[in-house]
Amino acid sequence: MNPNNVxxxxxxxxxxxxxxxxxxxxxxxxxAYLGTCVGVILLDPVNQVSGLYHILLGRSNLQGHVSNELIYxxxxxxxxxxxxxxxxxxxxxxxxxxxxGGFVGHATVNDFSLNIGGQTADHVHRFLEKEQISIIYSETGGYFNCSLTLNCFDQSFQVEPIGREFAELSVKPETLTKDEILHQIQRIKPIPQVALKIIDMINTEKASLKQxxxxxxxxxxxxARVLNLCNSSFYSPGYPIDSIDRGIVLLGERRIMLLALSIITEMYFGHQSAGYSMVKGGMFIHAxxxxxxxxxxxxxxxQVSRETAYTAGLLHDIGKVVLDQHMVKNQTYFYRNVYNGNKTLLEAEDELFGxxxxxxxxxLAESWHLPESLRDVIAYHHTPQLARHTPELTYIIYIADLIISRFQVGLxxxxxxxxxxxxxxxxLxxxxxxxxxxxxxxxxxxxxFFQNSRESNS
Ligand SMILES: [Fe+2]
Ligand SMILES: [Fe+2]
Structure with missing residues (x-):
């Protein structure tokens, strides 16, 4: 639901x-957009105070210091x-x-053993019981992503399956011909040389870091964008980094290369909120x-180098860039079909776009001459059992994608x-x-922090 409309x-x-x-x-x-995460609203109808909390997990599994207490x-x-x-x-x-706290999507044996959302919901129930806070409405579990909405003015709330806004009728998309797909690929800006060199360096260790x-x-x-990222709260070593050389000394050459590659990737995924992105810049945030x-x-x-995994994570969904314009035009029909039909993304794309x-x-990866390992990830991250060259890498990307699709809903x-x-x-x-x-x-x-880095450069 788009709260602006309602x-x-x-x-x-x-x-x-x-x-x-x-x-x-x-x-x-x-x-709050919820898949396996749990959302809690607290209301005090007498004093007219209300709030919404978006919870990731029940409790910490890490020993010692917890970086963000709101995760649990x-x-x-x-x-x-x-x-x-x-x-x-x-x-x-x-x-x-x-x-x-849902399973989300088709329920399989794995979904039930992945029932982390159910455990989080149990934690919430136990806490509320202990604190003697009454639960006036509860809708946890199930197989769908949902949105939980609170109107702070009148304290009304709603739980709705995500995708309800796509209920209106629209025209079935035309499937794309082979020529149209190739034409679309040709229109995409070639990958910059510096990005290819970074990928090559990570894969073969041949290219010179200095160069x-x-x-x-x-x-x-x-x-400039790399420097801004170096100084963001996410990476900052605590000292100001005012040049690439200093960044290399403080964060390491490899980290600087990976940040540069991240910024180049952002250029392809763009900042729009339609198509595959459900919020502004959603595709890049996902990457x-x-x-x-x-x-x-x-x-x-x-089993796989960290840099290789980082790069593959950035680029795994690059094929969405090719289809995104088509998706923008047909978004309503597409999303409605997927949510109502309970299809996987690949099934829906194949059926509606061909x-x-x-x-x-x-x-696209072939036309950019990306290495075999990356091509494998791009082609098989939804079906990692079919990967031929580096199955371990493809399985890593698959696990990350599965988890993120269930815990970072709505992006x-x-x-x-x-x-x-x-x-x-x-x-693994x-x-x-x-x-x-x-x-x-x-x-x-x-x-x-990406937004901050963009703003300070505009
Ligand atoms: Fe994907
Ligand atoms: Fe993905």
Whole structure:
């Protein structure tokens, strides 16, 4: 649901994962998009204070320091209650609404063992019971992504399946011919040489780091954006970084190369909010979250270099760039068909467009002469059992994509089958207990620091 359409005269805000908002009576609408995450609303109808909290996991699996307490129900819910009281609520008036924690998509054996959302919802229930906060509405579990919306003015709330706004009738898209797809690929700007050199360096270790660094220095816009990212809260070592050379000393040559590649990738995914992106820049946010999460899985598994996994995470969905214009035009029909038909993304693309983003990605990767390992990832990240060259890398990208599609709902459109999950974990030598550690590592709100870096360059 788009809150802008429904609540005229109200400002609207999306509450991202591991975030909460509390309001007194004001014309404001808060929405959380939930897959396996759990959303909680607290209301004090007497003092007219209300809030919405978007929870990632039940409790921390990490030993020691927790970087963001709002990730977990266990540490975040007491903060949420505290924030309500600070804003004028009385503890004895509090009421709760819970939603999310779904399996999402086709339910398979793997979905049930991946029932992390159910565990988070259990944590929330136990906390509310202990605090004697009554639950006035609960809609958890199920197989669909949903939105949880709170109107802070009258304290009304809604839980709705995502995709309801695509209910209107529209015309079935024309399937694309082979010529149209090739024409579209030709229109895409060729990948810059410096990006190919970075990819080559990561894959073969042949290209010279020094030479690449000097090329980044010469590309002034690129260099400035890299510096901004180096100084963002995400990467900053605590000292100002005012030149690429200093960035190399403080963060390492490889990190600088990966940041440059991230910025080049952003150029392809753009900032639009239609098509595959469901919010402004959604496709790139997904690519960046994928890069960081894939790097983490590679380091846990030890079978693939971290840099290779980061690069593959950035580029795995590059085929969506080829189809995005077609998707923009046919978005309503497409989304309606997928949500109502409960299809995977590949099934829906194949049926409605006559091709898939993995097929167009493979063609684009070939035309860019990307290495075999990356072509494999681009072609098989939804069906990793078919990968031929580097199955371990493709399984890493598959796991990251599966998890992100369920915990970072509402950014970009995807729906991935959980069937190959058992095999993926086996190939990588990872247990099921490693999943929460990976989920905790997904960067929350990366759009914020990319946005800052864009603004300071405009
Ligand atoms: Fe994909
Ligand atoms: Fe993806």
């Amino acid at each position: 609540y005229a005269g109200h400002s609207s805000e999306i509450v991202p994962t591991a975030n909460l908002r509390v309001c007194r009576k004001e014309r404001r609408v808060l929405t 129900a266990e540490s975040g819910l007491p903060l949420f209650v505290g924030e309500m009281l600070k804003n004028g609520a009385d503890r004895e008036n509090l009421q709760a609404v819970i939603a999310g 690449i660094a000097s090329e980044i220095r010469q590309e002034q816009v690129l260099a 960046f979250q994928m890069a960081v999460t894939s790097e983490k899985i590679a380091s846990m598994s030890g 091709t898939t983003h993995v097929s167009t990605g493979k063609l 970009e459109f995807d729906r991935i089958s959980a069937t190959p999950l058992t095999r993926a974990l086996d190939v 030598g990872l247990g099921r207990d490693s999943l929460p550690e990976i989920i905790e590592f997904i960067p929350q709100n990366p759009e914020k």
